[in-house]
Amino acid sequence: METLLAHSFDYLSSYEPSKVRKGLRQVEGLLAQICLSKSKQPVSDKRRSLLSFGAPQPAPKALSELKDDPAFREFFKLQEGFQWNVAMRLVTCLEHLLGRGSNGTNDLLIISTLDLIQGALLLHPPSRTLFAREIYMNILLDLLDPINCPAIQSATLLTLVTALLDHPANTRTFEELDGLLTVTSLFKQRATSREVKLKLVEFLYFYLMPETPMTAVSAPNTGLQRSPSKLGGPVSKSVNVPGGPHGPRGSRDTRTTDEKQTLLGRYLNNVEDLVEDLKETAPFGATVY
Secondary structure (H helix, E strand, O other), rough: HHHHHHHHHHHOOOHHHHHHHHHHHHHHHHHHHEEEEOOOOOOHHHHHHHHOOOOOOEEOOHHHHHOOOHHHHHHHHOOOOOOOHHHHHHHHHHHHHHOOOHHHHHHHHHHHHHHHHHHHHHHHHHHHHHHHHHHHHHHHHHHHOOOOOOHHHHHHHHHHHHHHHOHHHHHHHHHHOOOOHHHHHHHOOOOOOHHHHHHHHHHHHHHHHHOOOOOOOOOOOOOOOOOOOOOOOOOOOOOOOOOOOOOOHHHHHOOOHHHHHHHOOOOOHHHHOOOOOOOHOOOOOOOOO
């Protein structure tokens, strides 16, 4: 796995779009290998299915299957250090792509990179601590600029949700960098597409949810940051990068829905209606208070 990651990281750092695309495909293949069940078809059937359109795709693995998957355990262990952390390399690649201007090829690479960042953060939640740092959070906020295409804006909002999930310190960074102003300004723009506006409303529902503090526990002997057998369990320690949750940002308090409503109300009218709707529908299955 280290060899594959080394090759993909080399491609991701290239200035040639074709090599960056190759690096992204290699990372995608690795994540797919971890997430998708192996097909039980005979080799002859596999070849036939490759030639036919609409062939059934491999089913995603259940969370209960991942805990015993050797590839997942190896991937999770490698993500603990700086050298093999996929999320950090993808964010660095995203930063380089952002500086190359807007064109069709570059936009597609940005969208692919955002999709893979989501996957990396979901498979290895401790990597989300990267976005407690202003430099990385700013990259996502820059991608919400009105000049970017709707597909990039939508993908960025999904990535932002993944980055903020269960990490209040990241949300505080988002707020301090005027993230609420960025999001609400995009929502108010007449040129913003309907699809993006729907994504923005979904993001605001997510943002208004009350937060719970992260719980730190000692790492198991395997060196993993949390036990893969308890995918919903607490994070034991952060990725070994500067600005992790044990720095000054990690100690900041969480916020309730009422506190967030007050903050959001500075930039948007009728936030009370959003909160009431959130309380009535409970779209995320949690109590709003």
